[in-house]
Amino acid sequence: MALASGHAAAQAEYPDKPIKLVVPYPPGSGTDTVARYAARRMEAALGKPVVIENKPGGNAIIAAQTVINAPADGYTLLWAANGPVTTNVALYDKLPYNPLTDLEPVARVAYSPMGLYVPADSPYKTASDLFADAKKRPNKLNYGSGSATYNIATEWLMSLVGAKANAISYKGSSPTLTDLAGKQVDFAIAEYSAGLPLVKGGKLRMLALTSDRRMKSEPEMPTLQELGYKEFFQVAWWGVFAPKGTPKPVVTRIESTLLTIFKDAETAQYLDQNNFSAFIGTAEQLRAFQKTEIERETKLVERFNIPKL
Template sequence: MRRLLLACLIATLGVSGLAHANANNYPRKPVKIVVSFPPGTGSDSSARFLAQKLEARFGQPFVVENRPGANSFIAAQTVAKADPDGYTLFVASNSPMATNVVQFKTLPYDPVRDFAPVARLYYGAMILSVRADSPYKTVADLVAAAKAKPGKLSYGSGSASYQIATELFMKQAGITAVAIPYKGAAPAVADLAGGQVDFAMSDYLAASALSQAGKTRIIAVGGDKRLPLEPNVPTLQELGYKDYYMVSWVALFAPAKTPPAIVKKLSDATVEIISSKEAAEFVGRTNGQIFAGGSEVLRKYQLDEIQRWTKAAEIAGIPKE
């Protein structure tokens, strides 16, 4: 019995020592960062910023791989099924990690059980836009038109988050419109500019490029205060949509069972990077806000967000698909 206990102890210490040794040597090869949205979105830009900084810190390539589509199922499954060795990471928004739970009856992955939280990155208010030459100059114009033509207008939906946010707005406005799904906010706003849909909710990065090019117009902000870069655009709260608060967020995850020592190494590095002045300036250019936090902070926030989005979907009357 003593020999058996001693053997178990030695084996346990050996595994523990190996894990720490692997963490000390990590990374020894390129690291893949999966993003569930296409280029031109907040998730993509933040992933590329983080990849550049992690590469400089660790001396190994951190390569961004865009896997858009299927409501972020493709990207989430890619990471969930990857080897939990720290060489596949997920820069994910609230869509795959919180709101998909609310929108779908079943998921091909579990956003809590299948992932190890690493660090929070930033959040930003959602943006409501129309085409530049749209007859709807204001939110009031859009609502009046939708009431005059019930169910005739359409909106671009780049993810579960944007659909819930849009449906919540429409519920409060007393209007209906047809949801047109897209593989992200950027293509949704691009089709808005092209006249395929009448309005769209998106992140600021997706909205601002075409707005600045004179192809779309931002008419409202979904956060609780006006944006520094768009001071003349009112919030929906200002316009009478009481308690309307819809923001999207981005965070870093790894596959579940990734060694805790590697998760901590990545978490510490990411929190330091995202807490820098350079990161604040980068995120500020997209009207975002830094909210750095490590693994435990991210897990609690994620669980709280699942509850918040669940309540929003219930208020909006959105049934699970």
């Protein structure tokens, strides 16, 4: 009875100070954009400031370890995309943490498709043009990779195409696409939401989508599945994690707050306007999904002989 009362008190008192939301990618990325929207809504719901702290770099390992090493009290949370909580497990031989044992799942909230991009004046007018040249000239083209997730996605696609290209690593989609527009690399798979403004601004050309359906904002843009790569599907999804050992009542309070926010009409409108989609899941569902994704991505790395990091 005393333990139950203590848990109830912890939940009732939380939060009593600002909450830090650690984002593994730089400002301007889709991950950052949705995190800032969520932070604003969380502030209104919880009555305390929710501060974004961008910690890009190291394929999101820096951000993950920042949260893992923080006090397990619910005041430092990880706004995670695929990379730090699933993809890194598949891609690293010696990952310095275990996302299944070092982090508590809180909630899954949304996803963004990815786009296949080239510079606006690239000779590649279609995805087929790019693939044909990549096949004809193995390892002569460079692609930008904003995280481990994009690395796996691009290597998977190149394997399906029967081509090889060189990865150039970046700290998220935004710097990847900036360099792509400047012709520092030849092509990139990156967040749809981050690339679309550059397409509209005449700096990039989009060749295809990585999702299983077209987007309302670009209804003429085909998916890679439509172009013949039936099994190819990769999106950037987002969820929130807390340090291992965070009290269950605190996790439940954050979980219920996020699920309420991402189920309401205001958020539905926001997601639609910004080319995102709701992808809602409880803490339990997030953990099950995380395990499934780790297994799927590990098999992809093995199947296509993607080099370990």
